[in-house]
Amino acid sequence: MRTNSDKEKMAYIVAAKASFRIDQKNKSWEQRVQAIARMNSADKLAKAAMLNSTNRQK
Amino acid sequence: MQAALRALNQIVADKVIDQYAIGGAIGASFYLDAMQTEDIDAFVFLHPAPGGLLSLTPIYDALVALGGTIEREYVRFAEWPVQILPDANDLIRESIRMANKVEYDGIPTRVFTAEHLCAVALQTGRTKDYLRAAMFMEQGGVDLERLGEIVKRHGLTDRFSRAQSIIKGP
Numbered sequence: 001m002r003t004n005s006d007k008e009k010m011a012y013i014v015a016a017k018a019s020f021r022i023d024q025k026n027k028s029w030e031q032r033v034q035a036i037a038r039m040n041s042a043d044k045l046a047k048a049a050m051l052n053s054t055n056r057q058k
Numbered sequence: 059m060q061a062a063l064r065a066l067n068q069i070v071a072d073k074v075i076d077q078y079a080i081g082g083a084i085g086a087s088f089y090l091d092a093m094q095t096e097d098i099d100a101f102v103f104l105h106p107a108p109g110g111l112l113s114l115t116p117i118y119d120a121l122v123a124l125g126g127t128i129e130r131e132y133v134r135f136a137e138w139p140v141q142i143l144p145d146a147n148d149l150i151r152e153s154i155r156m157a158n159k160v161e162y163d164g165i166p167t168r169v170f171t172a173e174h175l176c177a178v179a180l181q182t183g184r185t186k187d188y189l190r191a192a193m194f195m196e197q198g199g200v201d202l203e204r205l206g207e208i209v210k211r212h213g214l215t216d217r218f219s220r221a222q223s224i225i226k227g228p
Contacts, residue, residue, distance in 0.1 A: 032092040039094050
């Protein structure tokens with residue numbers, strides 16, 4: 001999204017955050033647990049990538 | 059998650075435990091936005107072993123027989139490690155007893171009430187627990203009058219005030 005001023009940028013950020021919060025509130029328990037599982041998978045991938053990078057530097 | 063809940067329900071049916079309820083971050087996510095956790099906290103009523111000793115071994119054995127695998131202090135079902143936590147004090151016993159009957163993907167289970175999740179977080183008392191309690195209060199997820207009664211009953215009034223101060227700010 002193109003924004004021209006700080007005011008417009010701030011309005012965009014506030015709207016995006018509000019939309020995320022509403023989206024979270026409307027989610028079912030199952031959807032929230034699936035979101036946690038996805039976060040965990042992403043964490044594992046990130047940790048593995050960091051470990052590989054560290055090992056390559058050694 | 060489904061496999062873990064089916065196994066927990068089965069060990070209740072098999073009378074390995076009297077009852078269980080889900081607490082911790084997975085329990086909290088029933089009421090609040092998703093928050094990161096790596097495990098499912100299952101609080102259980104334990105049967106005392108002969109001689110009065112409490113042991114988690116029969117529970118772990120039963121869960122392994124139902125397809126779980128032991129990993130450190132957890133029993134893993136698919137992507138979810140389950141931590142079995144005994145009914146260590148009056149607040150936990152009350153939390154298990156008064157848990158809400160709910161369903162996860164059609165599987166019946168029990169989750170601590172929002173007020174009990176909040177009180178247990180205050181009792182545990184780590185920084186992340188205070189933040190969770192504050193989130194419950196900030197997002198209007200708890201009945202403050204009911205929570206007030208619980209914290210008073212279990213001697214957590216000071217901690218409750220501390221969590222409220224997090225919301226109000228300095």
